[in-house]
Amino acid sequence: NAGVTQTPKFQVLKTGQSMTLQCAQDMNHNSMYWYRQDPGMGLRLIYYSASEGTTDKGEVPNGYNVSRLNKREFSLRLESAAPSQTSVYFCASSEWAARPSSYEQYFGPGTRLTVT
């Protein structure tokens, strides 16, 4: 099993450009998440999808959109990138809906995004 995979690993954008970060998991998990990690700020939740067909805002959703394409895939889109979106982005998945008493999240390797 590959676990959680993310593409691309690195990306440099100019202000105003758009891009989509891709995430896929092969653990048959119901729930998926997008986080950003900045120095001194810890991991902050951008959006999450508790189950296929649903998405909800997290702590810092402004400037982002998401799509839960199917049970395996959850993408994050930046429509008009800004320097404040320079960060490391992590995707994660968990089995929450099936076993709510045990819902540790498993993370991908991250995408390092720089917006100039």
Place this chain on the structure above:
Amino acid sequence: EDQVTQSPEALRLQEGESSSLNCSYTVSGLRGLFWYRQDPGKGPEFLFTLYSAGEEKEKERLKATLTKKESFLHITAPKPEDSATYLCAVGSGANSKLTFGKGITLSVRP
């Protein structure tokens, strides 16, 4: 709103020098407390889940404990390969979201 505070922010230990990392939390209805390890340039790696006060879990040199207000990650006789950032997170309520602390960066000198 759930809150997680980890201390200290950074910890430097000599190889073999045992210590503890602290995670204080405030939640309304704890469903689980999670510890993760993160190496530079990598995603967080799951270590433990604790569900109720008094619970303990161990893995090699690591032991996690939980009270009603805080969790400790005890590191016994650490080795340089234990150097990493350790993250604590809590889950509560009826959704699947986790709230993370800012992490503790541990350095173990040989």
